[in-house]
Amino acid sequence: MSLLDPEVWQAVEAILFVAEEPVAAPELALVLELPVADVETLMEELARSYEEQGRGFVLRRAAGGYRLASHPDAAPYLERFVSEHKAPRMTQAALETLAVVAYRQPVSRAQIAEIRGVSPDSVLRTLVTRGLVAEVGRDPGPGNAILYGTTVAFMERLGLMSLADLPPLAGFMPTTAEVERMESGLGPGI
Amino acid sequence: MSLLDPEVWQAVEAILFVAEEPVAAPELALVLELPVADVETLMEELARSYEEQGRGFVLRRAAGGYRLASHPDAAPYLERFVSEHKAPRMTQAALETLAVVAYRQPVSRAQIAEIRGVSPDSVLRTLVTRGLVAEVGRDPGPGNAILYGTTVAFMERLGLMSLADLPPLAGFMPTTAEVERMESGLGPGI
Amino acid sequence: MSFAVHLSVFEGPLDLLLQLVSKDRVDVADVTIATITEDFLRAVDALDTIDLDGASSFLVLAATLLELKSVKLLPHEEADPETAALLEERDRLLQRLVEYATFKAASEALSQVLDANEGYFTRAGGVPEELRPALPDLLEGVTLERFWKVAAKVFAPRVAQPVDTSFIAPMRVSVAEMVEVLAEELRRRRFTSFRDLCGESASRADVVVRFLALLELFRQQCVQVEQPGPFDGITVRWRQPRLGAERRGDPEEPR
Numbered sequence: 362m363s364l365l366d367p368e369v370w371q372a373v374e375a376i377l378f379v380a381e382e383p384v385a386a387p388e389l390a391l392v393l394e395l396p397v398a399d400v401e402t403l404m405e406e407l408a409r410s411y412e413e414q415g416r417g418f419v420l421r422r423a424a425g426g427y428r429l430a431s432h433p434d435a436a437p438y439l440e441r442f443v444s445e446h447k448a449p450r451m452t453q454a455a456l457e458t459l460a461v462v463a464y465r466q467p468v469s470r471a472q473i474a475e476i477r478g479v480s481p482d483s484v485l486r487t488l489v490t491r492g493l494v495a496e497v498g499r500d501p502g503p504g505n506a507i508l509y510g511t512t513v514a515f516m517e518r519l520g521l522m523s524l525a526d527l528p529p530l531a532g533f534m535p536t537t538a539e540v541e542r543m544e545s546g547l548g549p550g551i
Numbered sequence: 552m553s554l555l556d557p558e559v560w561q562a563v564e565a566i567l568f569v570a571e572e573p574v575a576a577p578e579l580a581l582v583l584e585l586p587v588a589d590v591e592t593l594m595e596e597l598a599r600s601y602e603e604q605g606r607g608f609v610l611r612r613a614a615g616g617y618r619l620a621s622h623p624d625a626a627p628y629l630e631r632f633v634s635e636h637k638a639p640r641m642t643q644a645a646l647e648t649l650a651v652v653a654y655r656q657p658v659s660r661a662q663i664a665e666i667r668g669v670s671p672d673s674v675l676r677t678l679v680t681r682g683l684v685a686e687v688g689r690d691p692g693p694g695n696a697i698l699y700g701t702t703v704a705f706m707e708r709l710g711l712m713s714l715a716d717l718p719p720l721a722g723f724m725p726t727t728a729e730v731e732r733m734e735s736g737l738g739p740g741i
Numbered sequence: 742m743s744f745a746v747h748l749s750v751f752e753g754p755l756d757l758l759l760q761l762v763s764k765d766r767v768d769v770a771d772v773t774i775a776t777i778t779e780d781f782l783r784a785v786d787a788l789d790t791i792d793l794d795g796a797s798s799f800l801v802l803a804a805t806l807l808e809l810k811s812v813k814l815l816p817h818e819e820a821d822p823e824t825a826a827l828l829e830e831r832d833r834l835l836q837r838l839v840e841y842a843t844f845k846a847a848s849e850a851l852s853q854v855l856d857a858n859e860g861y862f863t864r865a866g867g868v869p870e871e872l873r874p875a876l877p878d879l880l881e882g883v884t885l886e887r888f889w890k891v892a893a894k895v896f897a898p899r900v901a902q903p904v905d906t907s908f909i910a911p912m913r914v915s916v917a918e919m920v921e922v923l924a925e926e927l928r929r930r931r932f933t934s935f936r937d938l939c940g941e942s943a944s945r946a947d948v949v950v951r952f953l954a955l956l957e958l959f960r961q962q963c964v965q966v967e968q969p970g971p972f973d974g975i976t977v978r979w980r981q982p983r984l985g986a987e988r989r990g991d992p993e994e995p996r
Contacts, residue, residue: 374607417564669753736762
């Protein structure tokens with residue numbers, strides 16, 4: 362391909378658009394079948410054109426390559442967007458997963474899946490992005506599974522001084538019926 | 552703000568760039584302080600300008616809102632950058648399970664098994680991992696079965712504005728002749 | 742009659758049955774529960790599986806088909822409550838088949854829509870790091886008490902769901918027991934008909950058990966079975982087991 366080919370521009374923009382991590386120039390060169398020097402020229406031109414056209418994003422050089430990022434000038438709108446965005450309420454699945462992590466930490470995905478009967482992948486990602494759950498280590502056993510635990514932000518949010526302040530489950534394991542009675546307000550509070 | 556203000560274009564592009572899901576017109580209207588009708592005009596113009604400029608992305612309408620997506624022409628270049636792309640074609644079992652979830656949601660594993668005559672466990676896991684299906688709640692009855700439904704990503708993937716855009720299920724019923732043949736196969740008038 | 746059936750265990754028994762009953766046959770009159778059942782059993786036999794759940798779902802349906810088929814072998818009265826129950830069973834199966842066919846057709850349509858919308862990839866999205874604090878509180882409205890209740894519910898032992906056994910008819914004699922009874926009788930009589938083996942007074946459930954027992958003996962190569970055509974009587978001949986041909990579990994052969 363050649364730098365003059367509009368397909369190159371479209372392709373490279375699409376790649377930068379979907380890539381979740383910075384893309385290195387040699388990698389782009391390989392996919393686009395262009396010399397690395399041409400790719401670097403292309404990136405400079407692209408970055409300049411974005412700035413000239415007043416686009417909502419910029420092309421940045423980051424560690425290891427190029428990536429798109431939202432334009433800093435748009436930050437006030439983004440802030441309003443994220444704060445007014447229909448509050449993605451905690452789903453039941455997320456709350457249950459959080460409970461498993463809180464009471465069984467450090468815990469692996471597989472262990473969460475076993476307790477809840479379903480894979481926690483996407484839910485766990487949300488909890489991690491929102492800073493309530495974090496990776497806390499690796500299982501020393503085979504597979505070296507990532508282990509998860511709750512964060513300081515989680516404790517602050519629930520008003521806990523330490524994890525020891527979590528109301529105990531062990532020793533008193535209520536039946537489902539008891540929990541339901543409590544939820545309907547007939548049972549004793551904590 | 553006004554439609555003529557270049558800041559509006561930059562802001563809306565930045566919002567669409569960071570959004571994790573389709574953004575509804577009223578939501579954009581709120582953030583941009585524009586009438587909804589103006590937002591709709593803006594979106595049309597934006598979509599057209601992307602197409603005219605041969606950009607690497609397009610503006611799509613799906614799941615009740617607007618979302619940026621890579622241009623389909625660039626798909627061959629994206630293979631190595633998108634993990635989703637590496638997923639093999641969906642199997643018949645996955646497609647059937649997806650259809651049952653789409654039309655019968657919220658639905659439990661047992662209900663899916665009843666319709667398909669086979670346990671949906673592994674197939675459901677695939678659909679959940681692909682983000683097309685998610686837990687949407689629990690059956691209040693005994694057993695507290697997890698209930699599944701389709702996701703926003705499902706609507707995006709199918710280019711649907713809402714679930715009401717799914718073709719009516721009645722249109723897929725076998726014809727009278729086909730039912731008669733099935734009946735004779737099972738032994739009429741035993 | 743033979744034709745290739747495309748099948749994997751994940752497509753399920755209803756899919757197999759649907760393929761069999763929807764298959765174009767030269768002579769429509771030839772489409773009977775007998776041929777369908779035989780085709781079904783042959784396909785199940787060829788099914789290469791170590792998936793017990795999958796395999797058992799095929800066997801449950803095979804048992805239903807066998808039950809429907811077995812009725813064909815016997816005289817019956819319309820008013821017989823067991824015949825009525827079987828007719829209901831057949832209607833239920835037909836209903837499931839129609840429902841399954843509907844969803845299968847819908848899945849084919851979905852597949853086309855998916856193909857037509859191929860090639861659009863979206864960003865994972867996500868706001869820049871510095872804007873994260875502006876994100877709304879995910880735990881809004883969640884008190885420690887509510888959190889504890891959710892945890893208690895998650896860790897509470899699950900109520901076991903009862904296994905659905907409604908499709909299993911009550912049987913007075915197990916098939917295993919009946920295998921021994923029939924083997925004993927056949928050793929004595931050497932050659933007889935299935936109708937004689939059942940006797941006049943046998944209930945429908947007994948007939949089904951005897952039929953399954955006969956199939957088991959056939960599988961163990963203890964009997965030769967002959968049926969000139971569908972609906973004809975079945976003749977049964979006891980075979981002298983070849984020397985050394987006995988396997989463990991075979992009925993004992995008198996010396």
